[in-house]
Amino acid sequence: MKTLKQFLTPGRLKLMTLFSLIALPASAQSTNGTFWSQEMIFYTMVGLVFAVALLVLLVSIYVLQLLKAFVRNDMTEEQLAAYEAEPSFWAKLWQKWNDFKPIEKEGEILLDHDYDGIRELDNHLPPWWKGLFYVTIVYAVIYLLVFHVFETAPLQEEQYEIEMARAEEAALQRQGDQTYDFDETTVTFSDDPGDLGAGKKIYDSQCAPCHKVDGGGSVGPNLTDDYWLHGGSMKDIYSTVKFGVPDKGMISWESLLNPEKMRQVSSYIMTLRGTNPPGAKAAQGDLFVPEEVPSDTTSVNND
Ligand code: HEC
Known part of the structure; x- marks a missing residue:
């Protein structure tokens, strides 16, 4: 029986290293699907195919040159x-696409104008250039038909509108998909300046007409005192905002403000407590003794 040392010749070791290099990423895929996504596998395959194709091309060119050398060797x-007098395939193609006039025949295309000794050749336009020019004409006709006559493809402006509509739909989708991890039983006060600023904005535009900008109350009750008809805790206020008191003139805001916004405006109302605005409405409801004042509710928010 062979020992391991005899088995592991340098050549075999190299081969094994190569195999493990190929096999390692493949095994990584089975344990971690995110590393080798479908897309990455696809592009790697395409890259490999290209590399192999390039290799085959290079080898065949090399073999062709080798064959040519052999053939030359055997020629008288x-x-x-x-053989050498005959122009090569590429030389012929070059001549055909450019339509150069040989220098010895230039007399045929010399114009008889003489600008103080400077004379001009009437060269043909190169056929490759003319070909391209015809292609652009054909392209223009197709473009005109597709975009302006049959209107089978959208123009820039329409494309823009289609993209915008698609983005809007996606945004709506995201909004609909967005779930909130709180409701009126678990909502907490937010002391985040961004939230309170947003809450103030909502309050000033939506709530101030009935509660006054300073919260002193007019149609709706005073929101700055310690007396509340429906409770003065964060959860109570959020509940009142969410469900409203429809038969008393306070509407339900659930359909108009999303939970995030209702939380923001409720948090803002919490900060109005004790501000004692002038001309505030008389207290209504029961005295509410907060367990924690808003500035201390941070701890509630941060848990
Ligand atoms: C059309 C007028 C009107 C608007 C607009 C309005 N409210 Fe009210 N609100 C009322 C009335 C009236 C009451 C008292 C309900 C009652 O008597 O039970 C009330 C009560 C409340 C209460 C409970 C007060 C308590 O003492 O328990 C809160 C909190 C409240 N509103 C917040 C808001 C917020 C936040 C907004 C804006 C998003 C808002 N309100 C917009 C009329 C309004």
């Missing part, structure tokens, strides 16, 4: 001379 002097 005259054969070689005749």
